Amino acid sequence: MEQPTLSHTHQYLLGFDIKPSVQRTAVMNYLLSHMTHPTVDDIYTALSPTMPTLSKTTVYNTLNLFLEKGAVRMLTIDERNARYDADISHHAHLRCRMCDRVYDLRDVQPALFSLPRVEGFDIEAAEISYVGICPECKTGKKG
């Protein structure tokens, strides 16, 4: 999904039972048009110029609401910052251990996401991720 209109995003939020305030719509719109697993700071820094009164707390509040409603996934693959992904479909992630960028891996076998049965547990979701070195860091320029 690239460059959704604000009214599209508005409808999208309603679909998750989220009341679409201006701030919430802006955050979700950013997530939908930047599927780069941004951190809270990425989002705040990007929206701040066109929304000068935006508070970082609001970004946190908003993302936590989105999480509760199942509208975004939180990635814990980066131990420093939480990252957010508006793509809640099945896909794996690949983190470069040099620059910490997180890439999508869409063409993994769907079987990877099948949930194992374990006596007594209710298993709800699978998280598949890989660690390695990305092309840019491989060719020398760090970071």
Added chain:
Amino acid sequence: MEQPTLSHTHQYLLGFDIKPSVQRTAVMNYLLSHMTHPTVDDIYTALSPTMPTLSKTTVYNTLNLFLEKGAVRMLTIDERNARYDADISHHAHLRCRMCDRVYDLRDVQPALFSLPRVEGFDIEAAEISYVGICPECKTGKKG
């Protein structure tokens, strides 16, 4: 592995090219006999009584050294704290989203750990984890 002797742990560290100081041996011994994915605080709290001069910084230093040498795995499955696992063999993890406990899942298909080939990337390791509710939280007593 349960209750390794300190001299066994001493040898074990040498196998990873780690100089076995008293503190390092104690931390690794704890990890080997408590495969419960402890946090830094878990380890510090457990060792502190019998090692009163132990500093929490030493626990951090030690675990970072173990990581560099490949003697432990760091789990980022819990967004609050880093967790450490002395079992570096292939196995998946299962986190209860109510109590945050992390369980091992040993009988997963080995195929899950096969590394995908992606043009330009050097993929080095797979991390497989599942989120759900554990038996204890299911039966009512939270957390």
Added chain:
DNA sequence: TGTCAATTTTGTAACGAGTACAAAGGTAAT
């Protein structure tokens, strides 16, 4: 349109995991 209640946003202060750093302590070789 004005009023009131409920929700949302905002800024500040606080919390807590993890790190930097330098002093102190321990180890090993000569």
Added chain:
DNA sequence: ATTACCTTTGTACTCGTTACAAAATTGACA
């Protein structure tokens, strides 16, 4: 015993995140 090197320790600090209460906004209804 002296010296050099490595390890441990405690304090101070950084920074991501949350708590909290005041301010702003929204929506309902008269």
